[in-house]
Amino acid sequence: MSAPKTLFEKIWDAHVVKRTAGYPDALFIDRHFIHEVTSPQAFDGLRQRGIGLFNTQRTTATADHNVPTKDQHLPIKEALSRHQVETLRKNCKEFGVDLYDLGHPYQGIVHIIGPELGLTLPGMTIVCGDSHTSTHGAFGNIAFGIGTSEVEQVMATQCILQYKPKTMKIEINGKLGNGVVSKDIILYIISKISASGATGFFVEYAGDAIRSLTMEARMTICNMSIEMGARGGLIAPDETTFNYIKGRKFAPAGVVFDNKVEEWKKLRSDDGAVYDRVLTFDAADIAPMITYGTNPGMGIKVTDRIPTVEELKEISEQTSFKKSLEYMGLQPGTSLLGKPVDYVFIGSCTNARIEDLRLVASIVKGKKKAGNVEVWIIPGSKQVEAQAKQEGLDKIFEQAGFELRSPGCSACLGMNEDKVPAGKYCISTSNRNFEGRQGPKSRTFLASPLSAAAAAITGKVTDVRELV
Amino acid sequence: MKEKFTTLKSTGVPLPVENIDTDQIIPARFLKATTREGFGDNLFRDWRYDANNQPIVDFVLNNQKYAGKILIAGKNFGCGSSREHAAWAIYDFGFRVVVSSFFADIFKNNALNNGLLPIVVSDQFLKQLLETVAQKPNTQIEVDLEKQTITTGEATEKFEINAYKKTCLMNGYDDIDYLLSLKDETKKFDLAHA
């Protein structure tokens, strides 16, 4: 009998092409996603070396980070952005990579289209030049973000050099309360362990509260693993996973699918497998969460107060804490409830799947947005957009005074024109509240789609449990 | 071939802020270039310039007193986005070493892949280095990659670096050369994982 292994170790070990003492492991990569922002310099590198992709079939491209969310059928107005997207087109054509370009029915945010198209499967190794690649881990695979030099490595060699990270298990047991969703779970965990609490680790999420979640909800959790410093997060696949994959465009079908499912069922941590760290939380303790500061670890239950300087765990945090609250225009020790917001952003690879849009619709149906807020809903993909329209969600949004735009990363990172103006508050379903993330001097409150929808209706930070 | 790194003697620039994320190092709106050059102009853009593009005098990079090839920053440096542009911007600006008590993983890899040496020191050493340099901007700091030491005046600390990455930095090698040599083994995996 070999020693019991964690799921992470099983997948990792199955992909080691070469292990040499003193060297990082050369890891085989099954699936590589690319987009316009972090790929051009990698393609240039290939050109300089005079080589092509190792296997074009394993790479899929889309345009998402730097695309307009209005009038996507027109040429992109801003010259640099247009050039970036045109460069992607040119590169994909020259190197023979499949591209889901603007206007294509499969275009969308890279981490949303992978699962949606059945390109993301259990047991794989997946990389992309974007830190939220961890999203794909919801299917029980090893998925992590990489830099552009590594993008070039994977294109050229289908391998990446990596040190095996440590493993952490985070177990959430029990039942979630009313108005509490998966975004709250992950914001809660990060607030407990801090924005660097899992650096150097790969996290496996487990426990019955995780098991009861849909694939969409699991993706939200794995997505934000990086916000506590982890390289990635994963969840062992189960029936929920297999049902989601079945029938997707590029997923295996028929007998092949059935055989695959039998293989995938083995993808679980062995009894007695040892993790470097184990944390356990009780779902009943989780409430609707909101961040008040400028890193995702600075979060509280919406009904709690912002901590005071004295309440901080580490003295070394004081300077950053003060700087952060000053940036946010907030006072230590105060509550956020009732704080007026100016913008509501519903989007990003964290929360722009169909289920997220349904959550929003469930709150706003038959209601109107408050006069002081502007609401942007940016679906995660063309397929999400089409589905929302088919279900009539677009009508609900329109009646509420929301704008349903076209897919892209949008105000998650503010690379295109969707920027929150300086000093304005935005309650956002995205994943980062860094200074200036949503536009220079913009102020971000991270929250769930339910909480964002509630704020859209009331015009201020609201405990969504009062509306459900 | 990348620039080789062996030893460095330079003054340093202190930036005693924790959790500096890559959005601060290079904001997303400056990621539109399709080459690696020129990102240094926008390094720490929103800390360096105000809304009217005027330099913010308090910010350390605008302070004539401080210069050098070593950036010294608070813990958890480089967290957030995986953008390699952050490492390019720091390098392009002229830094060759970043010292902190803790680095985010992806940033560390990106830095090492671009000839920028991230040095992890103890909290104690970092605190002292930040104070010394803030008070005496002309303090010389010596980095010896072979010996894995960082020294200022009396204080020396040994730092860890992976043996493979050390070899790459000292010789200017990159990972692709090594991985390309594994082509035949990789082909087998490519077929087996179809």
Ligand code: SF4
């Ligand atoms: S939505 Fe935001 S976090 Fe997700 S891929 Fe786009 S920029 Fe990255």
